[in-house]
Structure formats: C-alpha cells, structure tokens
Amino acid sequence: MPYNSIAQTDIKQFDIEIPLYPQPKSQHKVALIGCGAIGRVQASAYKECGWKVVALCDIKLERAESFQKELFPDAYITANYSDVLSDPSVDIVDLALHVDIRPSVVKAALKAGKNVMSQKPFVEAISDGLELCELAKQGSNTLAVNQNGxxxxxxxxxxxxxxxxxxxxxxxxxxxxxxxxxxxxxxxxxxxxxxxxxxxxxxxxxxxxxxxxxxxxxxxxxxxxxxxxxxxxxxxxxxxxxxxxxxxxxxxxxxxxxxxxxxxxxxxxxxxxxxxxxxxxxxxxxxxxxxxxxxxxxxxxxxxxxxxxxxxxxxGDLMSAIDHKxxxxxxxxxxxxxxxxxxxxxxxxxxxxxxxxxxxxxx
The missing domain is CATH 3.30.360.10 (Dihydrodipicolinate Reductase; domain 2)
Incomplete structure (x- = not known):
C-alpha cells in the first residue's frame, strides 16, 4: 500500500458518541471559600447550572459581597471560613484558594464532615497529598480535586x-x-x-x-x-x-x-x-x-x-459521586x-x- 493511500482514498465516516457530563440527582448546598478570579468563573458556572451556593467566604469581605450581589443574592457572606465549616446546612465546601494555604483548610473541612472540592494544583508535596487522601478515607465524606482540564x-x-x-x-x-x-x-x-x-x-x-x-x-x-x-x-x-x-x-x-x-x-x-x-x-x-x-x-x-x-x-461529577456513593x-x-x-x-x-x-x- 502506498504511504499516501489514506490521503488519496475517500475515508468512510463513522460516529463516536461522547457521553454527557455526570449530573447530580439532588440539590446540594455549596459554600465557596475564596472569591477571587477563578472563584468567579466557578460561581458563574454553578449559577448557569442552577446549583445552590448558600455561603460566600473571603478574607476580603467586599469580594464576597460582590459575588453575592452579582450571582447569589440569597447566600450569606463571611470572612471566616470556620463559619462555613460549622454550618450544618452546607454539604459541599469549594476551596478556590491558593495552594500555599489550601491544604490546611482542606484538612479542617474534612474533619468538619464536609464534602470538599479542592482547587488545583492539589498540593506542593506528595506527602501532603497522601495525608489528605488518608484523612478523606477515614470519613464518609468525599474529597475531589478541581483538575477541571x-x-x-x-x-x-x-x-x-x-x-x-x-x-x-x-x-x-x-x-x-x-x-x-x-x-x-x-x-x-x-x-x-x-x-x-x-x-x-x-x-x-x-x-x-x-x-x-x-x-x-x-x-x-x-x-x-x-x-x-x-x-x-x-x-x-x-x-x-x-x-x-x-x-x-x-x-x-x-x-x-x-x-x-x-x-x-x-x-x-x-x-x-x-x-x-x-x-x-x-x-x-x-x-x-x-x-x-x-x-x-x-x-x-x-x-x-x-x-x-x-x-x-x-x-457536577462531585455532586453525582455523592448522590451515587x-x-x-x-x-x-x-x-x-x-x-x-x-x-x-x-x-x-x-x-x-x-x-x-x-x-x-x-x-
């Protein structure tokens, strides 16, 4: 067969079906901790999906307030993430924080019994990641990493x-x-x-x-x-x-x-x-x-x-994973x-x- 035969021959067309993203079957209550640039992209996506963000947290309270006004007017705002972790109505904590401070908050959220979405990159040391993996296994809650790629x-x-x-x-x-x-x-x-x-x-x-x-x-x-x-x-x-x-x-x-x-x-x-x-x-x-x-x-x-x-x-995948265990x-x-x-x-x-x-x- 000539090396260029594929280019010279009409190629038969066929279809490949790509499945839809996993979707939740129930309404979850999300708290977003970190209202910076990437947090805004995430919050906007959640609003488009009709998902319920009930709390907005940022050390700069005015940023949380901006998110509240623009995206989730019914959410409460706080500058202290411990307020969110102690809120029994919150079942998913979304941590849009920088990696240098995030692992300690992931740990606190897991210990508080929350399901956690950690922003990427996950950790700066493999040992820190393994420790968080082990902590997540000890409870009934779920830890996911926002490797959105x-x-x-x-x-x-x-x-x-x-x-x-x-x-x-x-x-x-x-x-x-x-x-x-x-x-x-x-x-x-x-x-x-x-x-x-x-x-x-x-x-x-x-x-x-x-x-x-x-x-x-x-x-x-x-x-x-x-x-x-x-x-x-x-x-x-x-x-x-x-x-x-x-x-x-x-x-x-x-x-x-x-x-x-x-x-x-x-x-x-x-x-x-x-x-x-x-x-x-x-x-x-x-x-x-x-x-x-x-x-x-x-x-x-x-x-x-x-x-x-x-x-x-x-x-959506994290919510679906929680729903379907x-x-x-x-x-x-x-x-x-x-x-x-x-x-x-x-x-x-x-x-x-x-x-x-x-x-x-x-x-």
Missing amino acids: RFAPHFYALREVVDKGHIGEIVSADFNVYWPHDLIMKGHPLAEVEHLICYDFAIHWFDLVATLFAGKQARSVYAKATTTPQQVIHVPTLVSVNIDFGDAQVSINMRASSHHEDSGSYHVCGTQGVASLEGGSLGASDRPIKVVNHKGQANISVTPDWFPAAFKGTM RRPQGTPESCLEGLRLCFAAIESSRSGQPVDPRQVERI
Missing part, C-alpha cells in the same frame, strides 16, 4: 476516545499551546512564581497525560524553560517537556508569551488509530476532533471553550500522578537533566 470539552472527548479503545494503546502524544499568558498575568501575584507555566497552568496537561496513561509508569521527564525578549513578566514563558514511558513518548510545548495568536493542538497516536485537534489554547474553537482508525474517520464536535464547561464538569473522577490519589510528572519537569528544567518522576516528592 479533565472536563474541558476537547480533553474530555479525547479521554473517552482513548478509554473506549478507538485508537488502541497510545504510543505518542504531542500537545502544543500558543497564547499571551504573560499579558494576562501581568500584575498578578502568580506572575512572580518561577514555575508559573509548569505548575499553575501546565498541570492540566500533566494531569491529562497521567489519566491517558493510567497504569503506566513514566521512566523520565526532561524539560527546558526559558524567557523570550518580548514577554512582559520575568518568569519563564517557554516550556518544552518530553516524557518517556519506554514504549511511548509525550511532548508538551507551552508558548506562553505568544502575543499574536491563540492556538492549541494535540496529536495522539495509538496502535489502532489517531486522534487530533487544531483549535485554540483553551479548546476546540468550533473545530472538530478528528479520529481515524480502521473504521474510517469520525469528526467529534464539542463545546468550543474550556470555560465554563470544565467547571460544570468537575462540580461512588468515587469522583477527580480523586486526589489520581491527581498525585500528574503532580509527579509536573514536579519532575520543574526539577529537570532547573538541573538540565532527565528526572525520574518517582524520585521527586515536592516542588
């Missing part, structure tokens, strides 16, 4: 394609993102964090890779991180990562000071097919995901953007695997050497 429509569909065996076992996966993150983050405290791109942003890609390769152990991670002449923040905005699984390889390329474009792509090749997308930095941008295998080609249309769909997915998709244990890849990439970018992710326990 799992429910970003273009990634959610990719996970379904892989999980259902449409392309066989993955042998390579390449992800590329170009966007002006430096302009977006200018003036934000996170813009001073050395590993802004690898840890705060690319954690979604590391987490996705960990879920796609669930059950397989990466052998090494090699990464480079540097700055560009035109960027407006001083931390590295160019990050290139290569992950070796032995019989499979992954590349993740973050170009976070691209001032004249917003694009993203992935190409995931398996033993029986391939899934690919040319879209935007945060979604499909109205372009279909293409899957080619022995059946022909399937074009999967998905909601074009990450926001707010991904946040509807994470919280199952584990959520964003289990804290599963999130630790992506963190190990992330920590290894950060260590490699500093040392200039490949790093075994099993040997790195913290940033």
